[in-house]
Amino acid sequence: MPKFTIPKEEYVYKGHSACPGCGTPLALRYALKALGPKTVLNFPAGCGGVILGLWPGYAMKVPVVDNAFECTAAVSNGLRAGFEVKGVEDAYVVGWAGDGATVDIGLQALSAAVDRNSNIIYVMLDNEAYMNTGIQRSGCTPVGAWTTTTPVSNGKGYNLTPKKRIMDMMVANGIAYGATVNVAYPEDFVARMQKAKDIKGVKFIHALAPCTAGWRIDPSKSVEIGRLATQTGTFPLYEVDHGKYSLTKEIKKRKPVDEYLKLQGRFRHLQKEAIADIQRLVDEEYERLLYNVKVTNG
Amino acid sequence: MIEVMTSNYAAAHGARLAKVEVIAAYPITPQSSISEKLAEMSVKGELHGQYILVESEHSAMSLLIGASYVGARTFTATSSQGLALMHEMLYWATGARRPIVMIVASRAMAPPWNIWGDQMDVIGERDTGWMQFFCENNQETLDTIIMSYKIAEDRSVMLPAMVVEDGFILSHTFEAVDLPNQDDVDDFLPKFNPELKIDFNDPRRFGGLVMPDWWSEFRYRIAQDMEGAKKKIVEVDKEFGKKFGRTYGGLVEFYNCDDADVVLALAGSAVGTAKDVSDKMRERGKKVGVVKIKALRPLPAEELRKLNDMVPVVGVFDRSFNFGHGGGIFSEMRNGIYTPDGGPLIKNYVGGMGGRDFTPKHMEWVFEDLLRIKKEGKVDRMIEWIPLRDGTGRWY
Numbered sequence: 108m109p110k111f112t113i114p115k116e117e118y119v120y121k122g123h124s125a126c127p128g129c130g131t132p133l134a135l136r137y138a139l140k141a142l143g144p145k146t147v148l149n150f151p152a153g154c155g156g157v158i159l160g161l162w163p164g165y166a167m168k169v170p171v172v173d174n175a176f177e178c179t180a181a182v183s184n185g186l187r188a189g190f191e192v193k194g195v196e197d198a199y200v201v202g203w204a205g206d207g208a209t210v211d212i213g214l215q216a217l218s219a220a221v222d223r224n225s226n227i228i229y230v231m232l233d234n235e236a237y238m239n240t241g242i243q244r245s246g247c248t249p250v251g252a253w254t255t256t257t258p259v260s261n262g263k264g265y266n267l268t269p270k271k272r273i274m275d276m277m278v279a280n281g282i283a284y285g286a287t288v289n290v291a292y293p294e295d296f297v298a299r300m301q302k303a304k305d306i307k308g309v310k311f312i313h314a315l316a317p318c319t320a321g322w323r324i325d326p327s328k329s330v331e332i333g334r335l336a337t338q339t340g341t342f343p344l345y346e347v348d349h350g351k352y353s354l355t356k357e358i359k360k361r362k363p364v365d366e367y368l369k370l371q372g373r374f375r376h377l378q379k380e381a382i383a384d385i386q387r388l389v390d391e392e393y394e395r396l397l398y399n400v401k402v403t404n405g
Numbered sequence: 406m407i408e409v410m411t412s413n414y415a416a417a418h419g420a421r422l423a424k425v426e427v428i429a430a431y432p433i434t435p436q437s438s439i440s441e442k443l444a445e446m447s448v449k450g451e452l453h454g455q456y457i458l459v460e461s462e463h464s465a466m467s468l469l470i471g472a473s474y475v476g477a478r479t480f481t482a483t484s485s486q487g488l489a490l491m492h493e494m495l496y497w498a499t500g501a502r503r504p505i506v507m508i509v510a511s512r513a514m515a516p517p518w519n520i521w522g523d524q525m526d527v528i529g530e531r532d533t534g535w536m537q538f539f540c541e542n543n544q545e546t547l548d549t550i551i552m553s554y555k556i557a558e559d560r561s562v563m564l565p566a567m568v569v570e571d572g573f574i575l576s577h578t579f580e581a582v583d584l585p586n587q588d589d590v591d592d593f594l595p596k597f598n599p600e601l602k603i604d605f606n607d608p609r610r611f612g613g614l615v616m617p618d619w620w621s622e623f624r625y626r627i628a629q630d631m632e633g634a635k636k637k638i639v640e641v642d643k644e645f646g647k648k649f650g651r652t653y654g655g656l657v658e659f660y661n662c663d664d665a666d667v668v669l670a671l672a673g674s675a676v677g678t679a680k681d682v683s684d685k686m687r688e689r690g691k692k693v694g695v696v697k698i699k700a701l702r703p704l705p706a707e708e709l710r711k712l713n714d715m716v717p718v719v720g721v722f723d724r725s726f727n728f729g730h731g732g733g734i735f736s737e738m739r740n741g742i743y744t745p746d747g748g749p750l751i752k753n754y755v756g757g758m759g760g761r762d763f764t765p766k767h768m769e770w771v772f773e774d775l776l777r778i779k780k781e782g783k784v785d786r787m788i789e790w791i792p793l794r795d796g797t798g799r800w801y
Contacts, residue, residue, distance in 0.1 A: 116486055149471070156614070159610070162619065163719025164612060170604065170611075171610040171611070172603070172604065172612060174471075174497070174612070175493055178463065178464060178467030178494065180462075181459065181471070182467045182470060182471035184431075184457070184632035185469060185470060185473075186471040186474060186475055188457060188472045188477065189427060189473070189476065193475055198605070216461075216463070216464045216467065219460035219464060223779070227503050243694075333528055396707070402453075
């Protein structure tokens, strides 16, 4: 029998309403397996809250608070302040927001929560667009992607703005701990959450979760495509512990980015030249990461 | 113990005496000295909880909602643009049934910029489901904050409350304020112990998706509880009177109204001016009365309807204006008073906006105008802006 490092307990019930192949329930399951039952989650508008189902039920074993789009970090800070004044020390407070709710509309509140060194875990569930409202571009949408607000006509119109370097911004802001995780690497995901949970201050977790509808992918391929995101260096796995960068998943030989792009309908319009541009962008970003690892450990 | 202080300081003392547990603070004129005073109290160890500096009013309200979910008593202060920025989260506090208490030092909405007293900001939040209590003087600010917690946190109410003090006119004016002692306040105001809060042994979801087949029931509960709050407000006011010797009429106060020929209804600091002028005019045999709107939400419609049998003419003074409609309190009064059988003659006086002085002289002019209407038996002009400049300097 192989030995599993992932706790067996489940805190997300069956019967949630996520699409088949959605990465988000995996992320929620792995996060809660690491954190356990004394965890409160708060969700802004987005798929994360919606897939838990309709009132009066919800598909989760821990308390959940819903909040408005831009205030996840502020509400999380409030929950923490409440626990502190009530003398509750062993609870985990998790803000669980999408990429748009984080890097666009929620950035101000998040930055201020980092300033205050608020003792919260902030998970940015990144599926690279506003998926819950119907696949509109966000600050985390990668170059080259089709979305409903970057529609493609005659090979033009796809997203040209680079994905926001949110982790670097958070590190510059002064987070205690940061990590990128990927639902296609569950053991690493759980290990990062377990490491993060008892560090004091803001723990910023950037979680990649494929969206079958938004990425235009076959539901059976979301884990495979998630893995390719890391194997191609498009979404490298690393952590930043009090300012020090280190790779948590070394990729000896990165696969060509084309292998990742070609499985996704949102990139199908891209011609060779554009793919070469994206490869260059991915290489540059990866070099930046290696540079950050080097200089922060020197 | 009597001390001389501004309404802003009285508000800070109110929060201290209510033993608020989480305060979120962000500066805006003319509220800022409340936040400053609370910071000072916090550093001196006079507060019982956390004082948290946030980066916006939106986050202030969001943070308090989070803290309130855990069962903490919460407080913040704002004005004008800050209140408008909170707008989204005001609805959230109501829907989430969080009994947050907030003071608003009311101020004009820009542009053009104007930092002075004006009720357009608070009138604009009438529809958010917050209770709204207006204060006439600094003592009332302090007392209303303490009473507001008792009303808002009652399990039959569980709705947030907004305490309104007129910017500068109260917020920065010194008056003698009787500071209750802590034991008496503790005796009057029980600890916040909500029925539903975050509980790891009984996990619940707060604010999840409700479909159309249940949505109206959620709204109806709030509507019912806001109605029910009327009784609670009157009760708490009476109880406060017994304990501290001061009452504020509950929802609405009728002053010099019993045998009045005309009355003027209004809310906030101008009530004091109106009462003084009414007293003086009565010495000259002019029977004028004052209706002090203490609670705008819930609107005390039943009490206001008593005016139908009391007086033939009602004036309404407003420090705000809904463009294309009329003054804020004016439209509320009409809604409150009128029945299918009609009601008294009614006229709106709009003035004192953006910090413009509204003096006893102006107030007397208003009462005289109402007496003229009573004599003539008709309203020639429903809305009057007073005083307003034109080439001749006349009032219109």
